[in-house]
Amino acid sequence: MSAGQGDPSGPTRSDRSDRSDRGEDADGTGADRGSSLPPIDFWFDFISPFGYFASLRIDALAARHGREVDWHPLLIGVTVLKVMGLKPLMQTPLKADYARREIRRYERRHGLRLGRAIDGEPMNPLPAGRAFAHLRRHAPAIATPFARAVLEDYWICGRQMDHREALADTARRAGLPAAPIDAALADPVAADLLRAEVDAAITRGVFGSPFVIVDGEPFFGVDKLALIDEWLAAGGW
Amino acid sequence: MSAGQGDPSGPTRSDRSDRSDRGEDADGTGADRGSSLPPIDFWFDFISPFGYFASLRIDALAARHGREVDWHPLLIGVTVLKVMGLKPLMQTPLKADYARREIRRYERRHGLRLGRAIDGEPMNPLPAGRAFAHLRRHAPAIATPFARAVLEDYWICGRQMDHREALADTARRAGLPAAPIDAALADPVAADLLRAEVDAAITRGVFGSPFVIVDGEPFFGVDKLALIDEWLAAGGW
Numbered sequence: 001m002s003a004g005q006g007d008p009s010g011p012t013r014s015d016r017s018d019r020s021d022r023g024e025d026a027d028g029t030g031a032d033r034g035s036s037l038p039p040i041d042f043w044f045d046f047i048s049p050f051g052y053f054a055s056l057r058i059d060a061l062a063a064r065h066g067r068e069v070d071w072h073p074l075l076i077g078v079t080v081l082k083v084m085g086l087k088p089l090m091q092t093p094l095k096a097d098y099a100r101r102e103i104r105r106y107e108r109r110h111g112l113r114l115g116r117a118i119d120g121e122p123m124n125p126l127p128a129g130r131a132f133a134h135l136r137r138h139a140p141a142i143a144t145p146f147a148r149a150v151l152e153d154y155w156i157c158g159r160q161m162d163h164r165e166a167l168a169d170t171a172r173r174a175g176l177p178a179a180p181i182d183a184a185l186a187d188p189v190a191a192d193l194l195r196a197e198v199d200a201a202i203t204r205g206v207f208g209s210p211f212v213i214v215d216g217e218p219f220f221g222v223d224k225l226a227l228i229d230e231w232l233a234a235g236g237w
Numbered sequence: 238m239s240a241g242q243g244d245p246s247g248p249t250r251s252d253r254s255d256r257s258d259r260g261e262d263a264d265g266t267g268a269d270r271g272s273s274l275p276p277i278d279f280w281f282d283f284i285s286p287f288g289y290f291a292s293l294r295i296d297a298l299a300a301r302h303g304r305e306v307d308w309h310p311l312l313i314g315v316t317v318l319k320v321m322g323l324k325p326l327m328q329t330p331l332k333a334d335y336a337r338r339e340i341r342r343y344e345r346r347h348g349l350r351l352g353r354a355i356d357g358e359p360m361n362p363l364p365a366g367r368a369f370a371h372l373r374r375h376a377p378a379i380a381t382p383f384a385r386a387v388l389e390d391y392w393i394c395g396r397q398m399d400h401r402e403a404l405a406d407t408a409r410r411a412g413l414p415a416a417p418i419d420a421a422l423a424d425p426v427a428a429d430l431l432r433a434e435v436d437a438a439i440t441r442g443v444f445g446s447p448f449v450i451v452d453g454e455p456f457f458g459v460d461k462l463a464l465i466d467e468w469l470a471a472g473g474w
Contacts, residue, residue, distance in 0.1 A: 084330050086323055093321050094444035098455055105454070108474050207331035217342070218335055223460035237345050 038215070039068040040228075043201055044147075045076045045209040046129060047122035049103055049114065052155045054210035054222045055148065056110075061225060065232035071144045072136075072206075073129040075198050079207045090119060106222070115158035123154060124162045130190035131167055131181070133197050139180035146181065149174035275452070276305040277465075280438055281384075282313045282446040283366060284359040286340050286351065289392045291447035291459045292385065293347075298462060302469040308381045309373075309443075310366040312435050316444045327356060343459070352395035360391060361399045367427035368404055368418070370434050376417035383418065386411035 042058050044051030055071075062069045080086050090096045100118060107113055128150050135143035153159040153170045160166055164185045171181040184190060201211075205218055212219040212228055217236060219228050231237075279295050281288030292308075299306045317323050327333045337355060344350055365387050372380035390396040390407045397403055401422040408418040421427060438448075442455055449456045449465055454473060456465050468474075 079331065084324075084332060086329070087321075092323070094316065094439070094442055095321060097442055098444065098457060101455060102457075105474075202331070205331055205334055207335065218338060220335060220339075221460065223458065223464075226463065227460075237342075 037065075037067055039070040040215075040232075041070050041072060041213040043072045043074040043206050043209060043211040044151075045074045046125045046147075046150060046154060046161065048076060048209035049118055049155065050222045051209035052151050053106055053110070053112070054212075054225060055151055056112075057225055058210070058212070061229055062232070064229070067232065069144075071132075071147055072201060073132045073147075073194055073197050074201055074206060074209055074211065075125060075129060075194070076207075076209050077125070078198050079202060083202060084207060113156070115156045116154070123160065126191075126194070127164055127185070128161055128167055130194045131164075131184040133193035134184035134187055134190035135180060136197075137193055138183065139177075142176050142180060145174060146171055146176055146184075149176070274302075274304055276307040277452075277469075278307050278309060278450040280309045280311040280443050280446060280448040281388075282311045283362045283384075283387060283391060283398065285313060285446035286355055286392065287459045288446035289388050290343055290347070290349070291449075291462060292388055293349075294462055295447070295449070298466055299469070301466070304469065306381075308369075308384055309438060310369050310384075310431055310434050311438055311443060311446055311448065312362060312366060312431070313444075313446050314362070315435050316439060320439060321444060350393070352393045353391070360397065363428075363431070364401055364422070365398055365404055367431045368401075368421040370430035371421035371424055371427035372417060373434075374430055375420065376414075379413050379417060382411060383408055383413055383421075386413070 040058075040062050042054070044055055051074075059069050081088065086092075089099055103114070103118055128147075132143060132147050132150075135146055149170050150161055150167060153166075154161045159170070161170070168178075168181060168185055172178065204213060206213070208220050210220075210222055212224065214228060214231055215236065217231065219231075277295075277299050279291070281292055288311075296306050318325065323329075326336055340351070340355055365384075369380060369384050369387075372383055386407050387398055387404060390403075391398045396407070398407070405415075405418060405422055409415065441450065443450070445457050447457075447459055449461065451465060451468055452473065454468065456468075
């Protein structure tokens, strides 16, 4: 298991099994701090390395402040390319070279090692995004564990995650129940659910991966995690 | 004096008069740490609010590690628009709204208050950039003090900084000597010097404002200042 190794704030795979329990308050009254504060919202695109990096830290960060995290799918092919009219990061002169260096620096700093070239053709993010959107609606307890497993298999293990078979295999090896996964991968309404998620994100001003909204305040980029920590500690400013 | 008020790491105008002394070592041997380490390189565009924010902190940050800062002009109209083929920040859907919020949040966090609307037509950055490039070559001791004074009059006081008269007035009020300023504002070679600076920056991979290179390692954005601090403390990783 190389993800998160040496990263003081990065969760390991064993965190996954705890996630569906975190929403429950200790005494069942619903009155403890953890359940009285709204979750923070986190968007990522499966094809975004910086979204993957943030995914390893966002839950622990939120938990330090008694908060849950609501993970949302995003398609930067829609936001960055179509809505904003920009280019893909790795096709942008100067910035592509910078991103390569920044990713390597981040890996060294956090003890990570990506298992795939960031210059290669990215996976098609639609099958994973659609399944994730479907799980969010119909089996929310395993939606984020599914996303984590896909991210890790894609970014760390370098597996191809373009097709349903690969996604089903990843979910199976992560110990997720087959029925809701199979439904998420087969139900054609999943495409509509993903589209609705992306449209809702755009309405809220979300455009990049990772993106976080805390109590209405937007934060873009993995560089903002420290500031989000300060914001949560201070209650904003 | 509102710039840097309440910002624990922000310098005040009184720092300016110290800057030309900082390159001298205490005993004249050239052997102390401050003069044996190369400067870190800092690029900004006068029209970039994030470049202005970084300008308030970069010298103090470097000084904590015994380093000088070599300030360089940049033209994001060349790098972002022409070389990278992107849009101006404030004309980019979604990102413009986000930038407005991020700037206000940064102002509150650092006790700053910009004296101009960030949505208005920016100043023409060429006269200031050309004069700054000329001073860097012909009167380097006052180049950064000139840039600081222009940035503060533009961003905090909301003055128009498009013309030579305004730039000369700003330099005069900042107590800078008239002769090199007048030469910098009148010499037509200043345009070539600025062009050469921007070309050299692009060759080094610089594309945005602020941008910092520490011992060959590039950092883009004011969000990176904390990471630069870590990098300098650790000697890289």
